[in-house]
Amino acid sequence: MKLILLGAPGTGKGTMAQRLRDDLNIPQISTGDIFRKNIKEETPLGLQIKDLLARGEFVPDDITIAIVKNRLAESDCANGYILDGFPRTTAQAEALDSFQNIDCVINLHGEPEAIIARLAGRRFCPACNGTFHTSRLQSETVCPVCGGNLIIREDDREETVRKRLEVYSTTTFPLIEYYEKKGKLRTIDGDRYVDDVYDDILAVLKK
Ligand code: ADP
Ligand code: ZN
Numbered sequence: 001m002k003l004i005l006l007g008a009p010g011t012g013k014g015t016m017a018q019r020l021r022d023d024l025n026i027p028q029i030s031t032g033d034i035f036r037k038n039i040k041e042e043t044p045l046g047l048q049i050k051d052l053l054a055r056g057e058f059v060p061d062d063i064t065i066a067i068v069k070n071r072l073a074e075s076d077c078a079n080g081y082i083l084d085g086f087p088r089t090t091a092q093a094e095a096l097d098s099f100q101n102i103d104c105v106i107n108l109h110g111e112p113e114a115i116i117a118r119l120a121g122r123r124f125c126p127a128c129n130g131t132f133h134t135s136r137l138q139s140e141t142v143c144p145v146c147g148g149n150l151i152i153r154e155d156d157r158e159e160t161v162r163k164r165l166e167v168y169s170t171t172t173f174p175l176i177e178y179y180e181k182k183g184k185l186r187t188i189d190g191d192r193y194v195d196d197v198y199d200d201i202l203a204v205l206k207k
Pocket of ligand 2: 126128144147
């Protein structure tokens with residue numbers, strides 16, 4: 001199954017994508033993870049995009065499209081995949097349509113105030129790429145999976161979050177209409193307990 005997960009930052013998109021990856025046994029392709037890995041490893045791409053990400057701005061479409069196109073051509077994507085964080089612009093969606101046939105687009109809907117509250121408590125583990133929420137952590141600094149040091153992502157700072165939500169509503173929101181017209185969009189209320197949201201997603205995919 002070839003899936004896209006759409007949703008504003010902080011709707012739990014990444015968490016849902018990880019669960020689907022484990023349950024459906026198909027790779028999760030997160031452009032955000034790919035970019036952060038390049039920044040961490042100080043690759044030429046990483047050095048080029050570091051400041052953009054810190055400011056909450058987008059990586060240019062041509063760079064992003066080329067990376068995803070190459071990634072989807074790898075053999076582990078043959079039976080399907082979950083796209084998390086791509087496409088984010090109409091140009092990216094049109095490019096994707098030119099080389100892939102997507103089965104379903106899950107749209108996780110979240111209210112901005114709920115999102116800001118959620119992201120303020122988000123912690124990230126650079127060692128294992130895990131994302132957690134302070135409300136469910138015993139310690140705000142220790143990764144419950146690998147024991148690594150948890151950090152607040154640069155782009156989770158409130159100012160940056162507001163900027164990202166603004167960017168989302170102007171550039172990514174039009175994708176909802178784009179996929180609705182194609183009859184591929186399924187909208188789910190993301191402002192609920194993670195397990196309930198996930199159950200809804202599975203129910204939608206079974207149809
Ligand atoms: P989120 O927490 O919003 O899911 P991601 O981890 O997906 O954030 O992405 C982090 C950052 O990486 C974005 O703010 C943006 O700068 C960049 N990025 C990720 N995916 C894309 C994309 N498809 N197009 C352009 N920029 C992207
Ligand atoms: Zn960890």
